[in-house]
Amino acid sequence: DVKVTQSSRYLVKRTGEKVFLECVQDMDHENMFWYRQDPGLGLRLIYFSYDVKMKEKGDIPEGYSVSREKKERFSLILESASTNQTSMYLCASSLGRRGAGANVLTFGAGSRLTVL
Amino acid sequence: AQKITQTQPGMFVQEKEAVTLDCTYDTSDPSYGLFWYKQPSSGEMIFLIYQGSYDQQNATEGRYSLNFQKARKSANLVISASQLGDSAMYFCAMRERSGGSNYKLTFGKGTLLTVNP
Numbered sequence: 168d169v170k171v172t173q174s175s176r177y178l179v180k181r182t183g184e185k186v187f188l189e190c191v192q193d194m195d196h197e198n199m200f201w202y203r204q205d206p207g208l209g210l211r212l213i214y215f216s217y218d219v220k221m222k223e224k225g226d227i228p229e230g231y232s233v234s235r236e237k238k239e240r241f242s243l244i245l246e247s248a249s250t251n252q253t254s255m256y257l258c259a260s261s262l263g264r265r266g267a268g269a270n271v272l273t274f275g276a277g278s279r280l281t282v283l
Numbered sequence: 284a285q286k287i288t289q290t291q292p293g294m295f296v297q298e299k300e301a302v303t304l305d306c307t308y309d310t311s312d313p314s315y316g317l318f319w320y321k322q323p324s325s326g327e328m329i330f331l332i333y334q335g336s337y338d339q340q341n342a343t344e345g346r347y348s349l350n351f352q353k354a355r356k357s358a359n360l361v362i363s364a365s366q367l368g369d370s371a372m373y374f375c376a377m378r379e380r381s382g383g384s385n386y387k388l389t390f391g392k393g394t395l396l397t398v399n400p
Contacts, residue, residue, distance in 0.1 A: 208392060272328070
């Protein structure tokens with residue numbers, strides 16, 4: 168069964184802390200994505216990656232960075248967490264760059280981050 | 284400017300009736316795709332249906348169909364014979380190019396559907 172696993176379901180951090188959100192997929196997908204979901208705002212794309220060591224900014228990259236050292240793992244990093252980064256973070260992956268089927272996203276269960 | 288617009292924050296429907304969830308989009312890319320995802324209260328995101336910009340026929344998947352009107356840039360989701368389990372948040376999304384041959388998926392703000400018994 169196809170799977171995207173996010174390491175932490177719930178996290179509570181303090182302002183200024185460095186936060187790592189980990190995501191692993193076991194489907195040999197090329198593309199991986201990080202979204203944040205907030206009530207009334209839907210899902211907003213933070214960063215995505217279409218290959219190992221490659222990354223591209225999404226719509227709201229400020230305050231975030233990412234790392235993709237291995238194909239199956241895509242990490243979201245908050246260098247210095249702030250209260251406005253309290254949110255649900257969703258990781259997703261898709262097979263490849265071309266075609267309809269290739270771009271169906273498979274999502275993880277989400278990581279709910281609270282920054283105090 | 285919003286790329287995906289879902290104008291209905293909330294919708295109600297009686298069980299066994301049909302419901303249409305609206306979605307309009309904006310893109311200059313001639314090759315794009317439109318998706319609908321369902322998010323129940325458990326939080327998981329479930330892919331429902333896909334429509335490619337060059338597809339001649341409207342997509343259908345069981346009780347879900349996509350009413351694709353290209354000239355109007357709309358891609359409404361129609362759910363027939365609603366069930367209580369259809370109560371969820373529904374997101375419309377668009378795949379478009381993001382430089383070269385890479386693609387990204389942009390989501391709307393969602394519509395919360397409640398099915399009444």
